[in-house]
Amino acid sequence: MRYAFMIAVIVGASSSACLANALISPGPHAAIAQSRLSATPDGQWNRLSRRDGKNVELWTLDGDSLNKVTFFGGIPVGKPLLREIDKKNRPLPKVMSNMLITDIPALLESTYRSQFSVNQIQIETQEPALLDGNKGIRFTYAFTRADDEVLRKGEGIGAMVGGQLYLVTYEAPSLYFFEKDLEKFHKLITTLKL
Amino acid sequence: MQFNTVLRASLLACGLCASTMAIGQEKTGNKEGFSLAPGTVRIMLMRPVIQVGEQSTGGMYEPNADWTTQARENIAASLHDAQSKLGNQITSYAETASGEEPVITQYSHLFGTVADSVIEYQFFPGNRLPTKKRDKGFDWAVGPGIASLKSLEGADYALFITTRDEFGSTGRKVLQIFAAMGGVSVTSGVHTGHAGLIDLKTGELVWLNADRQMGGDVRTPEGAQKRVKQLLEGFPGKPVETAALAGK
Numbered sequence: 001m002r003y004a005f006m007i008a009v010i011v012g013a014s015s016s017a018c019l020a021n022a023l024i025s026p027g028p029h030a031a032i033a034q035s036r037l038s039a040t041p042d043g044q045w046n047r048l049s050r051r052d053g054k055n056v057e058l059w060t061l062d063g064d065s066l067n068k069v070t071f072f073g074g075i076p077v078g079k080p081l082l083r084e085i086d087k088k089n090r091p092l093p094k095v096m097s098n099m100l101i102t103d104i105p106a107l108l109e110s111t112y113r114s115q116f117s118v119n120q121i122q123i124e125t126q127e128p129a130l131l132d133g134n135k136g137i138r139f140t141y142a143f144t145r146a147d148d149e150v151l152r153k154g155e156g157i158g159a160m161v162g163g164q165l166y167l168v169t170y171e172a173p174s175l176y177f178f179e180k181d182l183e184k185f186h187k188l189i190t191t192l193k194l
Numbered sequence: 195m196q197f198n199t200v201l202r203a204s205l206l207a208c209g210l211c212a213s214t215m216a217i218g219q220e221k222t223g224n225k226e227g228f229s230l231a232p233g234t235v236r237i238m239l240m241r242p243v244i245q246v247g248e249q250s251t252g253g254m255y256e257p258n259a260d261w262t263t264q265a266r267e268n269i270a271a272s273l274h275d276a277q278s279k280l281g282n283q284i285t286s287y288a289e290t291a292s293g294e295e296p297v298i299t300q301y302s303h304l305f306g307t308v309a310d311s312v313i314e315y316q317f318f319p320g321n322r323l324p325t326k327k328r329d330k331g332f333d334w335a336v337g338p339g340i341a342s343l344k345s346l347e348g349a350d351y352a353l354f355i356t357t358r359d360e361f362g363s364t365g366r367k368v369l370q371i372f373a374a375m376g377g378v379s380v381t382s383g384v385h386t387g388h389a390g391l392i393d394l395k396t397g398e399l400v401w402l403n404a405d406r407q408m409g410g411d412v413r414t415p416e417g418a419q420k421r422v423k424q425l426l427e428g429f430p431g432k433p434v435e436t437a438a439l440a441g442k
Contacts, residue, residue, distance in 0.1 A: 021315075023324035046323040061325065062334075063311035086252065147255065148310075150303045175297075175304050176337025176397070 022047045024059060033057040035073025037166060040191040043184060045069070053083045065148070067172040067181045069188065074164035081111045081167070090114045095165045101137040102126065104158040104167060109141070117146040131159040131166060132194045142174065153178045157189050166194060220317040222428055223332045224401040230431030232281035237391070238349035239277060239286045242269055243302050243356040246412060249383060251365030261359075261413050268418030269357065276422050281431040285349065292344045301343075304336050306356035309388035309404050317404070334399040341395055351400070352392045355425060359412055360384040385409070389425040401430050 024045040030038040033055045048058040052070075059069040072081055080092035093110045096103070105123045112118040121143035129138035136159030144151050153174045158167035170185035172178040246261035277284040289295055312334055315323050326333065346352060362370065362382030373380035387408040391401040403425060410420030426432075 021321065021323055044325045046325050060323070063315045063323065065307045065311050065314075148303055148307050150307050151300060173304050173307065175300055176335070176339055180337070 021049050033071040033073025035071075035166070036194055037071055037073040037168075038193045039071075039188055041184075041188050051083075053081065056082065061181055061184075062177070065150075065173075066177050068170070069185060070167075070169045070171070072158075072165060072167040072169075074161075074166055076164050081107065081165075082115055085115065097163060099160055099165070101128070101135065101159065104137050104160075104165065105139045105141065105156070107165075108156065108167070108169070112143060118143050119146055120144045129157055131157055131161075132192055134159040134161045134166075134194065136160075136166075151175075155182070155185065157192075161194055168192060220319070221405050222401075222403050223312060223316060224430070225332050225398060228400040228430070230282065232431050232433045234282065234431070235350040236283045236285065236348060237280070237351045237353050238346055238394075239273065239284050239353045240298070240302055240305075240355070241287055242266075242273070242354075243306055244269055244412070245358045247360055248363045249360040249366050250363055251369055253366070255360050255384075261361075264414075265357070265359070265412035265418065268412060268415050269355075269422060271415065272419045272422035273355070275419075276426055279432070280426065280429055281433045284353070287345070287352075290345045294343055294345045297343070298345065301336060301340055301352075302354055302356070305354040305390060305392065305399075306388060308334055308336055308399060309354075309356065309390055309402055310386070312399070312402055313388075313404050313406060332399075334402075335397045336392055336399070338397040340392065340397045346394055349394055352394055353389065354392060355387075355389045357387045357408070357412060357421065357425075358384065359386075387421060387425050389429075391430065403428060 024041060024047050026042050026044065028038060028040045032038060034057075035055055045059040045061060048060060048064060050058065050064075052058065053072075053075075055073040055075055057071040057073065058064055059071070061067050075081055075095050077095050077097045080094050082092060084090075084092050092114050093107055095107070099107070105126055109121050109123060112121055122141060124140045124142060126137055126139040129136050136157060138157045139155070141154045141156070142151065143154065151174045152171050154169055154171040156167055156169035158165065160166075168189060170182070172181060244262060244265050245257065246265045247255050247257040250256055277286075287298070315321055315326065316332070316334075340346070340352070360383060366382045370380045370382040384406065385408045386404075386406045388402065388404040390399055390403070392398070393400050405424075408421055408424055410424065411417030412421050
């Protein structure tokens with residue numbers, strides 16, 4: 001049991017270290033979301049220790065409920081955008097090999113309806129865009145989660161590259177927070193590289 | 195044998211982590227330099243956001259309309275009793291012809307989200323955000339837009355209150371017992387409460403009292419009284435506490 005206690009302390013210490021949120025300093029950052037995605041922010045962000053999926057990485061300024069940039073880094077065909085919390089009762093839609101770029105906002109929408117009990121979500125605008133030279137889509141949306149009933153706005157840019165989905169979104173409450181950091185997101189997505 | 199050792203160690207580690215988190219949690223914060231003297235400001239008590247329901251075996255929240263109605267009545271009565279003892283002029287928010295009701299409701303929900311972010315990223319020191327660590331201040335807000343609301347004119351501060359209670363279902367309690375027998379910690383029930391003051395000139399959160407394990411069963415008048423007392427503990431400008439502090 002003495003050894004068990006020692007292992008516990010080591011595991012506990014290492015998991016505490018893993019739990020810490022990390023500083024994203026200005027400058028280039030590679031292998032975002034364990035993928036070939038990279039970005040060069042010109043200001044500081046926080047990378048959350050929490051991961052919502054194998055190839056998902058979260059950046060925030062004030063906490064993910066108040067402003068959140070989500071990097072979906074190369075989600076392969078047959079996989080959902082997020083880790084499924086209830087596969088049996090609330091399965092998530094999967095990335096499909098025949099997906100068009102216009103299916104990307106719809107995939108996000110149906111994922112949110114299942115995962116976050118979102119009753120109200122609207123894709124508001126969508127237009128063709130380039131993600132590091134790859135044909136993609138840029139779109140805006142608004143939604144309200146059932147748990148906190150805060151109206152949030154979102155913006156995303158995504159593309160299918162080499163049969164994998166790359167998508168970067170920014171979301172924040174429509175009151176105050178969305179506008180506060182929108183410009184930082186716009187600057188960030190101009191630096192995305194694959 | 196080796197597997198057993200590792201398993202026991204892992205469970206112990208989880209326990210250590212959980213207890214460290216619980217011990218490390220703060221419950222109150224206020225903006226640096228903020229204080230209130232009794233009888234100096236006008237405070238608008240916003241309509242509390244109250245949610246009561248059940249926690250399913252799987253941990254999902256299932257709202258209960260009857261419990262929520264009971265809790266709303268009980269908390270309103272307890273707040274009515276408490277507001278005259280807070281040291282400053284407290285006025286309950288009333289709907290006006292301004293048409294601002296939807297945006298006021300959004301501010302109430304936004305306050306709850308900001309308060310929950312404070313719990314998550316400030317009150318748990320081990321989970322702080324690096325960009326917010328450096329100044330060690332209390333820098334949270336709902337934004338300056340709240341200053342332009344006509345229906346809040348005349349007030350210096352807004353007092354927001356939110357509570358969310360998820361009572362563990364029978365299935366959840368059974369799961370908790372079996373999990374404990376296996377050495378795994380499963381919580382049954384969530385009882386979150388936030389009370390916070392927003393400066394109506396700047397939109398800054400200047401005082402917050404918040405916890406995810408509050409006491410008092412809000413479905414009963416006695417429980418609601420206990421909850422309200424806990425929510426307003428340390429309320430700035432409260433005469434008794436000011437006198438007690440002066441005596442220290």
